[in-house]
Amino acid sequence: MVSQAQWQKMNHMQGDRIDYRMTAPTYSSGSLPFAFRVVNGRTVEIQPGRATVGGFYYELDAPFSVPIAANPGDKARLDTIVLRADMAKGSVNLVAVQGQPAAQPIAPQPQRALGQFWEMVLYEVQVPPANGSVTPFARLQFDSPPRIHSPWNAGDTAKFVEQNSFIYDLNVNGGGSQREIFRGRDGLVTSRDLGGMRSFTTSVGNVNFQPPESDRVVRWRWIAPNTVSFSLRINNRSGNDISCVGGNWYIDVALPQPVSGAATAMFHGYLENVSWAGGYPYMTMVYGMPWAWDSPYVHLFQIGHNSPTANNGVQGLDKIPARSNLYLSGVYESNAFAY
Missing domain, CATH: 3.30.505 (SHC Adaptor Protein)
Known part of the structure; x- marks a missing residue:
């Protein structure tokens, strides 16, 4: 056997929430527990619902009217409608908490004090000046x-x-x-x-040969829904350039997940050419651009190093010179949702 105060100390850590799981794709506001309607412009009628607040279970089994105090002045006010566990009364009740009129009003914060008041906000209520009609805004927090x-x-x-x-x-x-x-x-x-990080062995497209798998490494991970972060390294240890073939004018590299055709993306990197091979400078800035369709490949470009006016200053990266390293990284939207 425990007292109410002891029960609250043990049980409040389960959190405050409405006893209803939102497992459908869509809802109308009137179909949810504790739905509201405004009566005569000044009273908010709350529909039945169940919730836990401050460690106690509450059930409203019939509509309940909450009057909002008058606001005859010239400044607006923000009130709240809360479920309040009142330890002195030994009950949980629906009450309105009045804010202060102001040019930029602020709603009162819920009280959360063990053994006293513990509140969960259901609605923030806009109370206009000159006793205008009130407008509630849902602040419902549901079970998950x-x-x-x-x-x-x-x-x-x-x-x-x-x-x-x-x-x-x-x-x-x-x-x-x-x-x-x-x-x-x-x-x-x-x-x-x-x-x-996950590992992925990339492939190099439109070229005369592939480096060994150990020299085509991508490190990547999902960092958010449908969002990939990656870093790519291609090491050409051979004495030969990896060059475009078949009339292609840029090199492709494969990404661990396709890039969404509904999004735009730009990746940045550089080519480190320590031996100055292939007519390329020691360091070349590289840009990766996927085309506008779902594709696992990104196409590599560079600022024209032979002529600053070539193709408006940008030209395809047509080789990875002998004994050079290519690095590329970025964040992009994938196509998990196929849009």
């Missing part, structure tokens, strides 16, 4: 599906969890990356990698 851990094949597991859930791929069998997946309105997407 629990985060789930999967030892492997998390993408397949995520197909069976609730909509708007996060699932973690722990990759306990190794060989991949630990990652976080979100199942949302747009389907399954990796929201971020949680472990070390």
Whole structure:
């Protein structure tokens, strides 16, 4: 047996939230718990709903009217409508908390004091001057599906969890990356990698030969939904230039994930040519540009080193000289959502 104060100390850490999980793609405002309507311009009627606040469970089982205090002055006010756990009363209640009229009004912050008042805001209410009609704005905070851990094949597991859930791929069998997946309105997407960088062996397109795989290294990771960060290094250790063939005038390199055709991207890098081979200078700035369609390849260009006016100062990177290193990096939008 515990007192209410002891219960609150133990239980408030579960957090304040409305007991309702938003697992559908879309909602209308009137279909949600604690929906509102304004009556006679001055009263906000709150519809039934359930919530936990300050460690206690609350249920409203019938519409409840919350009057908003008059504002006869010439300055607007911001009030809040809150669920308040009142330890002195031993109950949770719906109440309006009045703000101060001001040229730029600020809504009162919720009180959160163990053993006293603990509040969760449901609505911020715009109270115009001269007793105008009030306008509530929802500040509802809902329960969410629990985060789930999967030892492997998390993408397949995520197909069976609730909509708007996060699932973690722990990759306990190794060989991949630990990652976080979100199942949302747009389907399954990796929201971020949680472990070390991933490795990818790039390929060099439109050229006479490929360097060994160990010299075509990309380090990359998902840093946000549909967003990739990468760094690429190609090391030409041979005594021969890697040169364009077949009439091509620029070199391609493959990225670990395709670039979305709906986005634009520009990557930056440089060519380090320590032996001054192939007629290239010691250092050349390199730019990567994918074309406007979903493609795993990025096309390499340079500021014209032979002629500053060549193609308006930009020309294709047509070789990686002998014993030189190419570096390129950037962040881009991938095509996980196929738009």
